[in-house]
Amino acid sequence: MAKKPNKLKARLPRGFVDRTAEDIRATDELTAKIREVYERYGFDPIETPAFEYTDCLGKFLPDTDRPNAGVFSVQDDDEQWMSLRYDLTAPLARHVSENINEIQMPYRTYRNGWVFRNEKPGPGRFRQFMQFDADTVGAPGVQSDAEMCMMMADVMEALGLKRGQYVIRVNNRKILDGVMEAIGLGGEDDTERRLNVLRGMDKFDKFGAEGVRLLLGVGRKDESGDFTAGVGLAEAHIDAIVEILEANSLDDLVDYSDGLTFKTKALSTLTANDNFEAGFNELKLISDLVRTAGYDKDRISIDPSVVRGLEYYTGPVYEAELLFDVTNEKGDVVQFGSVGGGGRYDGLVKRFTGRDVPATGFSIGVSRLITALKNLGKLGTDDVIAPVLVTVMDGDTEGLTRYQKMVQDLRAAGVRAEMYQGNWKKFGNQLKYADRRDCPLAIIQGSDERAAGEIQIKDLIEGKRLSAEIEDNVTWRESRPAQVTIKEANLVDTVKTLLAQQDEDRQRQREA
């Protein structure tokens, strides 16, 4: 026995997926709905390429030792490092900066595309995924942040989500900055600790108040025994932060009636500062704007516990969260978290231009949304009907032209149709193919039908239903269930009628 030749193993790089017809159709449907909302709000599309020079993307500068940490990078032929984009915000900042003299501000723009992250993949977490962003560049007022929140809420409903199935949560980074300042972490050299406090607060959903206390204090050990170092804050300061996280609304924390006073115990001991005041006042303004526009707190909720880890946010931050249970393939309920978020980033364009260009915007995680919506049955993935199959009984030239003509007549009438392209001599295989492909109808014309100027149309869906009642194969074959004989001239009309009937049946079943 000869050794097998070493075959090359076909394999997908980890963290990447092939997308099926179903996935692609679902994505198209979803992005079309999102786009419609953005357009209605007066946003215009822009597209930037997948690659950018690495230094333009942000914190990975050319002198970084590992340009592939977190991003996928390659070296151009002139030795410059280029990277695949890891979000759509940094490329937008680059585009705006490069064209700042031509762009009419405020610039309202949206875009969707693939982004890439070179990090550990997990279930529902890939190294290539799609985002769909909207941003307003050059508008400093919180009214544009309020608009973003309302637009996100409208997107959720355009996707078919009902009140109570989602919520847009809003906070202001200045409030958190104010807290940091008040507890003595406002200085330059406390950047790292500040960041760790924010990260700890961000875990409130996951670990609850107790977990956050540990992370802000002495540190936390997880189930596997791995230890996360704590920030080591004082008890009183941790109390204040937990009060913020546990608050359900602004009114729980602050009294606006007489200047600005804190209502809760630990917060009251902190001294107010400019950041605090600006943060709370901006949040109040956003709240007033969206409430007056008719968005109640079941759609847009002012929630001081929203953090968002990103360092570049400078003001309002917001995220869209799904409130219904999402189950995975195994049927377990998974913590789904947010499907989109954003905020104000006033410093991003300044990096390139030196000019103050305020901006705010958000990103929707299309891939994650699809997973969740599929689960909820909100994506009509089964409404693409497989083609009508024209079977082949005579494979000579004359026969093939006849069958091909039928197919073209059907196509011209707008019916999805195809001629069997496999080995026509095994007729059983043709119907088996049609069955597995979920074809609604099969068109059959052999020499007998041909001589009589007739065609047989087999309803494969009805036939499948009838098969349950027939047990022996001879009867099954000879009774030719759900099959009609028609005149050649009536082919297109009859096919359309039968398809329409099947469609009605489907509607009825869906309603039942």
Add this chain to the structure above:
RNA sequence: GCAGACGUAGCUCAGUUGGUUAGAGCGUCGGAUUGUGGCUCCGAAGGUCGGUGGUUCAAAUCCACUCGUCUGUACCA
């Protein structure tokens, strides 16, 4: 990145203290049925036991390393 679990046919999984030719179900393909899907029956193909190295007369089984998957955690611009 850190910690743990796991890796046997396309899929789901058996495989005894290390011992002949590594099995089953499902799926795939062929036939019964050369002009009719499903059911039933018969038959076949399909395996570097994740990879490499080691211990041993002998390794799917034990050891080391490595790759991959899953869980938790960290990071997530």
